[in-house]
Amino acid sequence: MTPSHENYYVPEQSGWPILTTMGLALVGMGAPVLLAGGTPDFFALGLMILAFIFFGWFRRVVIESQKGLYSAQMDVSFRLGMIWFIFSEVMFFAAFFGALFYVRTFAVPWLGGAGSNAMTGQLLWPDFIAAWPLLDTPATGxxxxxxxxxxxxxxxxxxxxxxxxxxxxxxxxxxxxxxxxxxxxxxxxxxxxxxxxxxxxxxxxxxxxxxxxxxxxxxxxxxxxxxxxxxxxxxxxxxxxxxxxxxxxxxxxxxxxxxxxxxxxxxxxxxxxxxxxxxxxxxxxxxx
Structure with missing residues (x-):
């Protein structure tokens, strides 16, 4: 009897998730080593694994979709997954935008001696000029x-x-x-x-x-x-x-x-x- 996929879908067991974890771990370990002047071995291996995963895993999903294995429930799952993925990307960029705003709004004025931090600025960098993007500040370091x-x-x-x-x-x-x-x-x-x-x-x-x-x-x-x-x-x-x-x-x-x-x-x-x-x-x- 042919199984019905109208109301639910149970995917087969897959090794793609654990392989993805390995690839991300290698990239995470290799990137600091590469930035510190070390060899790119771990980083390159991690990228190759991730590239293989992108091709293989998505190919598997496309084949299953073309065979009509996915129900309306899976469509909702895919949409929710993409929404959460984009939300995570929003938070990713929000962190870097937040760092930019913090530096420009707080850190730079503090070093320039703004408000109650006048003494801090004089002690840390007396020649500092608090004018973004710091083109007029004497280069130190x-x-x-x-x-x-x-x-x-x-x-x-x-x-x-x-x-x-x-x-x-x-x-x-x-x-x-x-x-x-x-x-x-x-x-x-x-x-x-x-x-x-x-x-x-x-x-x-x-x-x-x-x-x-x-x-x-x-x-x-x-x-x-x-x-x-x-x-x-x-x-x-x-x-x-x-x-x-x-x-x-x-x-x-x-x-x-x-x-x-x-x-x-x-x-x-x-x-x-x-x-x-x-x-x-x-x-x-x-x-x-």
Whole structure:
């Protein structure tokens, strides 16, 4: 008798979760070693394991979905899982934005002798000038950048690219819901191209920052927060672009229809989240 999956779904036992744990552990152990000047062995091995997991695990889910094994209950589970995942990413970036706001609102004024911390500033750094982004402060223990990144040059171009990509992705989604597969594929391909263009422009920006502006990871707290926030966002854009490319391949292979396309929707949610984070970066890291 063929089992029914209308009301519940019990997945088979899988080794993917424990393998994911191993990969993340190797990345977590290897990253500090790599940053400290050690060998990249553990970090590289962890990344290879994670890449293998992404391909194998998601492939398994796609196959099961195409076989019709998932019920409405699983659809709800997938949606809730994606919502919690994006929420965790919101908290991830909130921590770094919080660090930026804390430094600019409290730490820098304290070192400058604001309020009741005048004595603290004089004792710790008497020559400190509390003017963000610390271009006028005498360099002591860090490489002071000669200038900051012009927000209305490459960052503005990247803002236009990323906002445009959200618009084209929305067009692709509407075309898919109307069963216009080729139009949806064209708009999605345009979105992937815009994502690649964003990464290309960000690479140019980093080269200019290092070679012409002296803005590096050693440029004090400004350099650290700048590259941590923009760098992690760049990693998310890279992952999002890969995900959208996979969705494009699936769309061309006929994996989605107008009613059932949560994989596409999940990718769109993630991409719109990345877009919103960039708007925050543009205003609070580059402009203000």
């Amino acid at each position: 860090f490489d002071r950048p000669s200038e900051i990144v012009d927000p209305f040059h490459l960052p503005l171009l990247n803002t236009i690219l990323l906002v445009s990509s959200s618009i084209t992705l929305t067009f692709a989604h509407h075309c898919l819901k109307q069963a216009k597969r080729w139009q949806a594929s064209a708009w999605l391909a345009f979105t992937v191209a815009l994502g690649i263009a964003f990464l290309w422009v960000q690479g140019i920006e980093y080269v200019e920052a290092y070679t012409h502006s002296g803005l590096t990871l050693r440029s004090g707290i400004y350099g650290s927060t700048f590259f941590i926030l923009t760098g992690f966002h760049g990693i998310h854009v890279t992952l999002g672009t890969i995900i959208l490319l996979v969705m494009l391949i699936r769309l061309l292979r006929g994996h989605f229809n107008s009613e059932h396309h949560f994989g596409f929707e999940a990718a769109a949610w993630y991409w719109h989240f990345v877009d919103v984070v960039w708007l925050g970066l543009f205003f609070f890291v580059y402009v203000f």
